[in-house]
Amino acid sequence: MTTIVSFNPNRAADLSGFAVPGALATFYDSGTSRERIVYSDPECTLPHPSPLAADGAGVFPAIYDTGDGDVKVEVTTPEGVMLAGYPMDPVRVVDTDAAGASAIQFDPTEDIPETNVQAAIERVQANMIQPLLDYGLGVTGNAPLLADLDATGIASGFYRFDESTVGTRPSGMASSATGIVLVWRQSAGNALVHLIQKGNRRHHLRAQNDGAWAAWAHLMQSADTATDEVWSAGSSTAAYAATPKGIRAAVGALAVGVGQTWQNPSRALNTVYTNNTARPIFISVTANGSNALHARLQVRVNSSSPWITIALGNPDVDTMTAIIPAGHQYRAFGGDGLECWAELR
Known part of the structure; x- marks a missing residue:
């Protein structure tokens, strides 16, 4: 094995520490006076002259x-006087093929079988990165495939799912759908899964509580809107993202006066009418009365329900008002005559 001969100092100096230009170095087999050939190249094919002269600064070339x-x-000096500290026997040498930390040897382990520092450092780095790749962190290609969405022991990490992945999918998701699965774990029996289908912005969530998976839910997004008709009807149980326009439509569908106008429909006393507008209406009735026959404004849910008197006129002319819910029946009962009937509808 080729070695580099390194003696200290590499620069020839006298007792005062001054460099000795042209100092001469002669090499021997250790413990003898037998001269030894040293070389100027790592392959040991170009012998140095003996003795080997230092340059004008007292520095010797690589040996x-x-x-x-x-x-x-x-x-020695150029005149042959031995410098202080010499002869040096043996000279410190360094292997040319294993310099520095890489030359340190130690016992291998199962996880780190390498026996030198440099290779061990590289193995440790690989050992640190590989587990991250196994769980989808730092990958530049395919994330690891999740086999079963219902598995209770999924490790925290980033995965992908495809048509081969079994288990419960979010409602409406095809078995051929693919995408990303993110798993956060609190403990062995408690976790949160975040699933996103490829080509779809919807984010689905599922919690594991004490080892059991709950049903899938999803995060609302700006695209989850409904038409004004849906808001106005107010009968849908689906979740929608609220918009000012939708809220106005929902409120307007129930508010009296929004989108309605005052009208004077043809009406008569003691006649039953039904609010078929699907919205509450406001009515105002002016009728003549007498001591014997007061006018009354009455309302009921339907023909099977009792009449409820909500306004009672005076013996003379009086105005009665009421809000009539959608689908309810109403009438002006009694009185001597009708002066005015107006409806906001």
Whole structure:
């Protein structure tokens, strides 16, 4: 194994610390006076001259050895005077193919079988990243496939689902649908799943409580709107995102006076009428009365219900008003004559 011969100092210096230009280094087999050939290249094909001269600053070039045994070095002035600290036996050497941390060896483990620092560092990095990739973190290709949406032990992470994935899907989602599944886990039996179908903006949520999966729910989005007719009817049980226009339509469908006009329909006393407008209406009736026959304004739910008197006129001319709910029946009962009948409808 080729080694680099490294003696300290690499710069030849005298006792005062001044560099010794042209200092001479001679190399020997350790413990002997037998000269040793050293080289100027890592392949040990170009021998250095012996002795080897330092440059004008007292610095020696790189020195390579075949690594066959220890090396001794003597450094002298150009005049042959030995410098302090020499001879140095043996000289410190460094392997050329395993320098620094990579040369440190240690016992392998099952998870880190490498036996040098550099390779072990790379293995540790790979070991750190691989578990993240297994759970969809940091992937640049396909996320790991989730086999069963109903599995109770899904590890926290980011997954994908496709037509092969079994388990309960959100209502209305085709078995061929694909997409993303995100799993957050609080504990072994409690988690939250977030599912998004490819090509669809709707976000579905599902909670696991004490090991059991709850039903799927979804987050409202701006596209979850209904027509004014749906808001006005007020009969749908589906969830919709509220809009000012929709709220106005819903309120207007029940509010008296919104979208209605005053009218003088043909009406008579003691005659039953029905509010068929599907909205509440406001009526105002002016009738003549007498001490013997007071006019009354009455309303009932339908023909099977009793009449409820909601206004009673005076013996003389009097005006009676009421709000009539949609579908209810109403009448002006009694009185001597009708002066005016107006309806806001």
